[in-house]
Amino acid sequence: MAMTEQEILAGLGKIVNEITGVPAAEVTPEKSFVDDLDIDSLSMVEIAVAAQDEFGVEIPDDQLKHLKTVKDVINFIQA
Amino acid sequence: MSKDRVRVVVTGLGATTPLGGDVASTWSALLDGRSGIRTLTEDWVDTVPVKFAGVAAVDPGEVLPRPEARRLDRAEQFALIAARQAWQDAGAPEIDGERLGVVVGSGIGGIGTILSAYDLYRSRGWNRVSPFTVPMLMPNGSAGWISIDLGAKAGAHATVSACATGAESIGYGIDMIRSGRADMVVAGGTEAAIHGLNLASFASMRAMSTRNDEPERASRPFDKGRDGFVLGEGAGIVVLESEEHARARGARIYAVAAGVGYSSDAFHISAPEPTGVGGQAAMSRAIRDAGIAPADVVHVNAHATSTPVGDEIEAHAIKEAIGGHATVTATKSMTGHLLGGAGGIESIFTILALHERIVPAIANLDDPADGIEVDLVRGEPRKLDGDQLAAINNSFGFGGHNVAVAFTTV
Numbered sequence: 001m002a003m004t005e006q007e008i009l010a011g012l013g014k015i016v017n018e019i020t021g022v023p024a025a026e027v028t029p030e031k032s033f034v035d036d037l038d039i040d041s042l043s044m045v046e047i048a049v050a051a052q053d054e055f056g057v058e059i060p061d062d063q064l065k066h067l068k069t070v071k072d073v074i075n076f077i078q079a
Numbered sequence: 080m081s082k083d084r085v086r087v088v089v090t091g092l093g094a095t096t097p098l099g100g101d102v103a104s105t106w107s108a109l110l111d112g113r114s115g116i117r118t119l120t121e122d123w124v125d126t127v128p129v130k131f132a133g134v135a136a137v138d139p140g141e142v143l144p145r146p147e148a149r150r151l152d153r154a155e156q157f158a159l160i161a162a163r164q165a166w167q168d169a170g171a172p173e174i175d176g177e178r179l180g181v182v183v184g185s186g187i188g189g190i191g192t193i194l195s196a197y198d199l200y201r202s203r204g205w206n207r208v209s210p211f212t213v214p215m216l217m218p219n220g221s222a223g224w225i226s227i228d229l230g231a232k233a234g235a236h237a238t239v240s241a242c243a244t245g246a247e248s249i250g251y252g253i254d255m256i257r258s259g260r261a262d263m264v265v266a267g268g269t270e271a272a273i274h275g276l277n278l279a280s281f282a283s284m285r286a287m288s289t290r291n292d293e294p295e296r297a298s299r300p301f302d303k304g305r306d307g308f309v310l311g312e313g314a315g316i317v318v319l320e321s322e323e324h325a326r327a328r329g330a331r332i333y334a335v336a337a338g339v340g341y342s343s344d345a346f347h348i349s350a351p352e353p354t355g356v357g358g359q360a361a362m363s364r365a366i367r368d369a370g371i372a373p374a375d376v377v378h379v380n381a382h383a384t385s386t387p388v389g390d391e392i393e394a395h396a397i398k399e400a401i402g403g404h405a406t407v408t409a410t411k412s413m414t415g416h417l418l419g420g421a422g423g424i425e426s427i428f429t430i431l432a433l434h435e436r437i438v439p440a441i442a443n444l445d446d447p448a449d450g451i452e453v454d455l456v457r458g459e460p461r462k463l464d465g466d467q468l469a470a471i472n473n474s475f476g477f478g479g480h481n482v483a484v485a486f487t488t489v
């Protein structure tokens with residue numbers, strides 16, 4: 001049932017591309033959303049809501065602020 | 080004309096309208112007398128008595144990348160597209176951002192965003208409302224986005240005066256340059272209001288044409304058979320520049336943005352004051368501000384929306400303020416009424432009439448109303464003769480706002 005890191009990464013890449021235009025291939029685990037991908041806080045909210053739909057995992061606001069990198073989100077979804 | 084005041088010129092034009100996705104296609108359609116009005120196919124159309132409008136000829140979603148489009152209201156999309164066109168048309172000069180301003184308003188703001196966000200909020204809860212909802216619905220959103228896009232830091236402003244918005248924005252832009260706050264200003268208006276609620280609201284005022292069987296013939300300013308205005312959408316934005324700045328960089332100059340006149344009717348929130356004294360005052364003040372004489376004004380792009388009461392009052396005001404010699408056109412006969420965008424595109428048409436010395440004819444003017452004592456352009460476009468010419472764009476809005484912008488040849 002649990003998704004693999006690769007599956008989550010592919011799904012996240014699609015979401016980030018749809019919302020921000022950043023190419024999905026640039027969405028790699030070590031990247032920081034703010035510092036590397038230049039994604040602002042409003043778009044992060046959109047990404048979180050879309051990820052919630054895609055992966056069926058709720059990301060509360062107090063957790064969202066700790067999810068700095070793509071890997072952080074993957075870990076959160078897998079946990 | 081006063082020599083010690085900064086002269087403001089127009090060096091760039093941008094538009095997206097029911098007639099075309101840019102200025103060139105829109106202008107050529109106007110000279111051909113084509114209509115941008117068509118029957119609507121949205122599912123809500125059965126719920127309203129008006130079943131047609133001037134939908135933008137080019138969907139903004141086809142022009143803007145999707146990630147950009149999805150965080151912009153449709154009115155902001157139009158504004159950003161028109162502003163980028165205008166800036167390119169002006170040569171996209173290198174300029175200190177502190178000397179570049181923006182004045183772009185909308186009559187209503189992001190009403191499409193408000194309505195769809197409300198639907199989402201009701202059906203799926205607060206969490207599904209986009210975090211971009213507020214910047215999409217605020218009427219100053221276009222000014223903000225354009226300032227970001229161009230790096231304009233002299234100030235970003237959004238005038239709001241219903242259907243006078245676009246003209247008032249250009250007036251404010253002229254003042255920004257005259258007062259020394261900026262060397263260049265991107266100014267104009269935008270609107271995206273084709274939605275069942277808006278058609279219902281205007282129809283409820285009995286302000287709209289219901290000529291559903293002949294949408295292309297429905298907008299007929301000054302014609303005896305007119306029965307209301309036709310809603311359009313889009314944006315018109317110009318680049319204003321101090322003449323000194325424009326000359327120094329060798330810019331192409333379309334016209335001089337010579338003056339602006341304002342007045343308010345202080346009469347009724349939506350009905351025009353019956354003697355037209357407010358519109359007349361705005362035109363007279365624009366003429367004075369431009370340092371010209373009424374006889375110099377050879378052309379007026381009338382506000383003329385095709386409502387039964389407004390058009391004749393405006394014709395009378397033009398006669399009183401300028402005289403019977405002015406050739407008058409009413410381009411809403413082809414574009415429909417872009418509300419906050421109207422003063423933007425119609426200022427562009429006024430500028431192009433001077434620049435190319437030709438005035439588009441009023442479409443659908445089969446049988447002019449009685450008692451009109453100005454020179455309505457009918458049938459074919461009219462050539463303008465002479466060296467030094469002046470023209471005025473009128474824009475009037477609910478609330479009693481009257482704005483006249485005077486342009487002259489270079």
